[in-house]
Amino acid sequence: MxxxxxxxxxxxxxxxxxxxxxxxxxxxxxxxxxxxxxxxxxxxxxxxxxxxxxxxxxxxxxxxxxxxxxxxxxxxxxxxxxxxxxxxxxxxxxxxxxxxxxxxxxxxxxxxxxxxxxxxxxxxxxxxxxxxxxxxxxxxxxxxxxxxxxxxxxxxxxxxxxxxxxxxxxxxxxxxxxxxxxxxxxxxxxxxxxxxxxxxxxxxxxxHALNAARLFALDEDPTRTGTEHPGRVPSAAFEAADGGWLHISGSDQHWMPLCAVLGLDDLAADEELRRNAGRVAHRERVMDALRTAIAGRDRDPLVKELRTAEVPVGEVRSVREALADPHTAxxxxxxxxxxxxxxxxxxxxxxxxxxxxxxxxxxxxxxxxxxxxxxxxxxxxxxxxxxxxxxxxxxxx
The missing domain is CATH 3.40.50.10540 (Crotonobetainyl-coa:carnitine coa-transferase; domain 1)
Structure with missing residues (x-):
């Protein structure tokens, strides 16, 4: 062609x-x-x-x-x-x-x-x-x-x-x-x-399309947040028990499956946390619970469970690992x-x-x-x- x-x-x-x-x-x-x-x-x-x-x-x-x-x-x-x-x-x-x-x-x-x-x-x-x-x-x-x-x-x-x-x-x-x-x-x-x-x-x-939107809407000069998203929770990298890292980025429809995989029944029962606005308002509580739960699990088995539950997740890989991945091939x-x-x-x-x-x-x-x-x-x-x-x-x- x-x-x-x-x-x-x-x-x-x-x-x-x-x-x-x-x-x-x-x-x-x-x-x-x-x-x-x-x-x-x-x-x-x-x-x-x-x-x-x-x-x-x-x-x-x-x-x-x-x-x-x-x-x-x-x-x-x-x-x-x-x-x-x-x-x-x-x-x-x-x-x-x-x-x-x-x-x-x-x-x-x-x-x-x-x-x-x-x-x-x-x-x-x-x-x-x-x-x-x-x-x-x-x-x-x-x-x-x-x-x-x-x-x-x-x-x-x-x-x-x-x-x-x-x-x-x-x-x-x-x-x-x-x-x-x-x-x-x-x-x-x-x-x-x-x-x-x-x-x-x-x-x-x-x-800066989204950063500027925040500035224009809220008159708030955005600052760095590491791997966290300023307007979405959860969206961040977490360290697993074996030292591996994974990144989770979920919306409202992923919240209950995420809680189920991690055994976070108390968070799942909180009606306010079922909407992103509520999770953003209680960011520290939510993130602390997620970090603790993930720190007790090995990365790859957890990623497999989360993917089965259709929670958006990805292993944090090196360049070598990313280029050697079977999908890449x-x-x-x-x-x-x-x-x-x-x-x-x-x-x-x-x-x-x-x-x-x-x-x-x-x-x-x-x-x-x-x-x-x-x-x-x-x-x-x-x-x-x-x-x-x-x-x-x-x-x-």
């Missing part, structure tokens, strides 16, 4: 994580992604830990699968000319330079859309194309801090902590995908492209690829599934500049022109 983005070409000027994740997703949904990298060093994540035996970066591998790499010096006017030539036949451009940087290179939306009116141009930056902080630099954890996400994460009596995954980068990458697909859908209707502005800070603030979440220097290497598949077809393939990330000659030849450059550019250091191998 033909993949949904077959025939779409993405010219990728992005580096590090959010942009490359987005273009990898677009590529695994069928687009041809041409990654433009600096000659000699490439995307800086090629140097990030952890390194594999032959020097490649597993970090780079995680978000650059299936792309074509062109080593091109954008500081050289001849390199910029080549980039403009590549953009003439691209459907989507993704870039994550500071606002104005691409304009100064003659590679901004106005420049490239003049030759390609249908171009969808996505700028992914920390603070967006407008506003007083537009030139401010930042990284994932900086956005977690500034947005309030870090303040909301951790135990109530402990310090703020970062998320266990780079949530700012990853969620912003998904919004870059949404932006690209939105632009393509709009182009299909109008024939024209557009410039789409994705700010990582905006994305993090959007994650049955869904084919972990794929792999053969790399030209590192050999066979596992990879997490793009999670979108077409029920009528195979899951998106996992294709090896490119060596730096591996596709330079092929891509430039497809753009109409002659072998002699490519050789001259290489001799001048404008393109790499």
């Amino acid at each position: 033909t993949p949904p983005l077959h025939g779409i070409t993405v010219l990728d000027f992005s580096r590090v994580l959010a942009g490359p994740l987005a273009t990898q997703i677009l590529g695994e949904l069928g687009a041809t992604v041409v990654k433009v990298e600096r000659p000699g060093t490439g995307d800086e994540t090629r140097g990030f830990e952890p390194h594999l035996p032959h020097g490649e970066s597993a970090y780079f591998f995680a978000v650059n699968r299936g792309k074509r790499s062109v080593a091109l010096d954008l500081k050289d006017p001849r390199g910029r000319d080549v980039a403009r030539r590549l953009a003439r036949t691209a459907d989507v451009v993704v870039e994550n330079f500071l606002p104005g940087a691409m304009n100064r290179l003659g590679l901004g939306y106005a420049d490239l859309s003049a030759d390609n009116p249908g171009l969808v141009y996505v700028s992914a930056t920390g603070f967006g194309q407008t506003g007083p902080d537009r030139a401010r630099k930042g990284y994932d954890t900086v956005f977690q801090a500034l947005s309030g996400v870090m303040e909301m994460t951790g135990e109530a009596d402990g310090p703020p902590v970062k998320s266990g995954v780079p949530v700012a980068d990853l969620t912003s990458g998904l919004w870059v995908v949404i932006a690209a697909l939105t632009g393509l859908a709009g182009r299909a209707a109008t024939g024209r492209g557009r410039h789409l502005d994705v700010a990582m800070m905006d994305v993090q603030l959007s994650l 049955a869904r084919g979440v972990v794929g792999g690829f053969d790399h030209p220097t590192e050999g066979a290497f596992p990879a997490l598949r793009t999670p979108l599934r077409d029920t009528a077809g195979e899951p998106p393939p996992t294709v090896a990330p490119p060596l730096l500049g591996a596709d330079t000659d092929t891509v430039l030849a497809e753009a109409g450059l002659s072998p002699a022109e490519i050789d001259d550019l290489r001799a001048a250091g404008v393109v790499g191998r």
